[in-house]
Amino acid sequence: MGVLTGRVVDSSGNPVANATVTVTSVDNGQARSATTGTDGSYRFDDLPLGNYRMKLEAAGFQTLEILSATVDGTKPVVVDEKLQASAPTTTKPNLEQQDNLPNAPSSSTAPSLSDLGLTTEQTQGNPREQALLDKRTHMLKIHQRMGLITTIPLIATVVTSLNAGGKSEGTASRDLHVALGAVTGDLYGITAYYAIRAPRIPGTKKRGPIKFHEAMAWIHGPGMILTPILGAMAFSQKNNGEKVHGIAQAHGPVAIVTAGAFGAALLSVSVKF
Amino acid sequence: MNKKILIAFLLVTLPTFAADSQWVLKQSTLTYHVSHPLHESEGVSHAARGKGVCHNGQCDFLIAVTVKSFDSGDSNRDLHMVQVTRGAEFPIVTVRTRLPESAASSATINADLEIQFAGQTAQYKKVPFKVETQGGETHITGTIPATLTDFKIDPPSLLTMPVKNEIPVRVDMTWRSQ
Numbered sequence: 055m056g057v058l059t060g061r062v063v064d065s066s067g068n069p070v071a072n073a074t075v076t077v078t079s080v081d082n083g084q085a086r087s088a089t090t091g092t093d094g095s096y097r098f099d100d101l102p103l104g105n106y107r108m109k110l111e112a113a114g115f116q117t118l119e120i121l122s123a124t125v126d127g128t129k130p131v132v133v134d135e136k137l138q139a140s141a142p143t144t145t146k147p148n149l150e151q152q153d154n155l156p157n158a159p160s161s162s163t164a165p166s167l168s169d170l171g172l173t174t175e176q177t178q179g180n181p182r183e184q185a186l187l188d189k190r191t192h193m194l195k196i197h198q199r200m201g202l203i204t205t206i207p208l209i210a211t212v213v214t215s216l217n218a219g220g221k222s223e224g225t226a227s228r229d230l231h232v233a234l235g236a237v238t239g240d241l242y243g244i245t246a247y248y249a250i251r252a253p254r255i256p257g258t259k260k261r262g263p264i265k266f267h268e269a270m271a272w273i274h275g276p277g278m279i280l281t282p283i284l285g286a287m288a289f290s291q292k293n294n295g296e297k298v299h300g301i302a303q304a305h306g307p308v309a310i311v312t313a314g315a316f317g318a319a320l321l322s323v324s325v326k327f
Numbered sequence: 328m329n330k331k332i333l334i335a336f337l338l339v340t341l342p343t344f345a346a347d348s349q350w351v352l353k354q355s356t357l358t359y360h361v362s363h364p365l366h367e368s369e370g371v372s373h374a375a376r377g378k379g380v381c382h383n384g385q386c387d388f389l390i391a392v393t394v395k396s397f398d399s400g401d402s403n404r405d406l407h408m409v410q411v412t413r414g415a416e417f418p419i420v421t422v423r424t425r426l427p428e429s430a431a432s433s434a435t436i437n438a439d440l441e442i443q444f445a446g447q448t449a450q451y452k453k454v455p456f457k458v459e460t461q462g463g464e465t466h467i468t469g470t471i472p473a474t475l476t477d478f479k480i481d482p483p484s485l486l487t488m489p490v491k492n493e494i495p496v497r498v499d500m501t502w503r504s505q
Contacts, residue, residue, distance in 0.1 A: 072417075074448060087448035091416060163380065164387035167419065170376040176393055177419050184415035191410045202486065255406055262401030323403070324486055325365050 056125035059097040060133040062090050062110055069094025070137055071179060073112035077123070080105040092179040101125045110135055113166045183255070190252045197248035201320060204241040211235045212313055219306065225293065232289060235282060242278050242316075246271075263322045270319035277312025284308055348428070349505045350386065352377030353464065356499040357392060359473075362491040368404060370397035379502070381428050390422040390500075394444075411483045412445045420444045431465050431504070433458055440471065449477040456498070464503050471496040 058077060062070045075096045078085040081104045088096045090112075108120040115137035125131050167177055211234040218231035249271070260268070284305035288298045298305070355375040361368050374396035379388040394414030399405055409415060423441045430436045437453040456469035474492045475482050482489035 072419075074443070076448075089417060089443060089446045089448065091446065163382075164423075165378040165380050165389040167389070167391055167421070169378050170389065170391050172376065172391060172419070179416040179418060181416055184410075184413060187406065187410035187415055191407060194407075198486070258402055258406060260402045262399075262403065264401060264403035267403075 055100045056103055056127040057097065057099055057130035058101055058106065058123060058125055058133065059095070059130050060135065062094045062096065062112070063134070063136050064115070065136060065138055067136075070112050070115065072177065073110055073115070073137065076109040076111075077101070077106040078109070080107060092181050103127050108133065110137060112137055113168065115139055186253050186255060190255065193248045193252035197245055197252065200241060200245040200248060204238060204245050205316075205320065207234050207238040207241065208313055208316065211238050212309070215306065215309065219288070219292075219298070228289065228292065232285070235285060239278060239282055246275065246278075266322045267319050270315045270322065273315035274312045274319060277308055277315065281305065281309045281312050348381045348386075350377075350379030350381070350388065350465075350502045351505055352390065352500055353503050354501040355390075355392075356497075357397075358497040358499075359397065360495050360497070362493070363485055364488050365485065368399050368401070370399040370405065370408060372396040372398070375500070377500070377502070379426075384428045386426050386428055386430075388422075388424050388426065392420050393418055394420060407483055412478070412480055414445075417444070417446045431458065431460055436467075442471070442473070442477075445478040445480055447478040449473070464501050467498065467500045467502065469498050471498060 060075075062073045062075070064070055069090070069092065071090055071092045071094060073090040073094070073096075074087055075090065075098075076085055076087045077098055079102065081102075086098060086101070088098060090096045103125055106123045106125060108123055110118040110120075116139070118135055118137055120133065120135070123131055123133055211231060214227060214231040214234055217227035284302055287300075287302035288305045291298050291302055352375060355373060355377070357372045357375055359370050361370075372392050375390055375392040377388065377390035379386045381387075394409055394412055395405075395418065397405065397408065399408070421443045423443075424438045426436060426438060434457070436456050436458055438456060440451040440454055442449050442451065451471060451473075454469060454471055456467050459466040473494050473496050475490075475494060476492055482492060484490070
């Protein structure tokens with residue numbers, strides 16, 4: 055297998071985006087196509103070795119055919135090409151006219167994107183925005199995985215709370231509950247960090263379950279701060295042989311609400327209801 | 328006699344070389360369907376633009392729609408969809424097909440489609456569409472059997488479970504001849 059790559063530019067050396075590059079195997083006639091990115095580059099990976107015919111097409115440019123490009127597998131084959139602008143036609147309206155008149159009939163030839171009245175802003179790629187989206191998805195994937203991992207010690211913390219608040223003199227169950235709570239808090243912090251730091255995409259209006267998911271964060275976020283503070287107070291009172299009293303009594307209820315909100319947030323983006 | 332033959336020939340052949348006609352997409356609903364073990368979701372776009380140009384009995388159609396115009400009712404999912412399909416880098420999905428002019432009067436058509444999406448081109452042969460013509464408008468419905476691998480898209484996952492490879496796209500379009 056080999057790689058065939060290159061860059062398509064216009065006569066001035068500017069990259070030609072959205073050009074279609076088609077490679078056809080001379081040996082078996084199999085064809086593959088790719089579209090150039092905003093920098094005019096294209097790439098075919100895993101091409102069977104052999105000779106290929108190439109065809110480069112782009113709206114507003116003359117089609118270019120290359121009769122032979124050999125992929126030998128030793129190193130990537132680089133085919134950089136320059137496209138010449140098409141000769142202007144008298145029947146085709148100019149871009150300004152098309153912008154004012156979407157879908158307007160233009161010529162008897164096959165229609166092009168400009169015939170549909172699409173603006174340059176709509177048709178041109180934005181690599182910066184794509185990079186932002188990639189980063190956002192990457193961070194939210196970690197957020198999602200960390201959220202799932204956090205669920206395990208969270209459930210264990212809730213389960214061990216049943217013994218931690220009892221009347222027994224021993225502190226082992228309380229210590230275990232505290233240790234699990236600490237792990238949960240740390241993992242929760244990492245989970246929250248990846249959600250908070252994930253880049254926002256300008257112009258996006260939030261719709262759907264994500265709104266509920268974020269609303270729940272306003273409950274479990276403060277709850278995750280308050281719960282260990284109240285827990286530390288309750289722990290201290292217990293260790294002093296006192297009955298848990300005062301505001302520390304809220305540790306349990308706050309923890310339950312926090313865990314419930316966390317679970318609801320998780321379910322809201324996982325299961326349709 | 329020769330003149331009569333010539334006139335008869337012209338009368339017979341004239342319709343073939345008649346003035347070009349064109350088709351314009353008036354309304355459209357494109358719906359992609361994604362299956363995940365935990366739930367199903369759909370994204371809908373009404374923003375497609377299309378045009379068909381007929382010449383010598385053959386019509387070349389181009390339909391284009393922006394990736395961002397698909398709405399699944401969940402902004403988070405839509406942004407993820409745009410990311411995995413590289414919709415910011417390749418913002419337009421285009422569908423090209425060539426059909427005989429007579430297709431508008433058929434009950435069904437089998438179209439060969441060339442779809443550019445996510446920086447890739449995929450061809451679908453003989454995709455069946457139902458055709459209904461009424462009052463100068465032609466209504467076309469069908470489903471394009473698209474898959475993620477056709478466009479080299481990594482299947483997005485939720486809770487570490489990936490979506491199915493099949494992403495059928497339901498097409499519902501109304502065209503008007505000009």
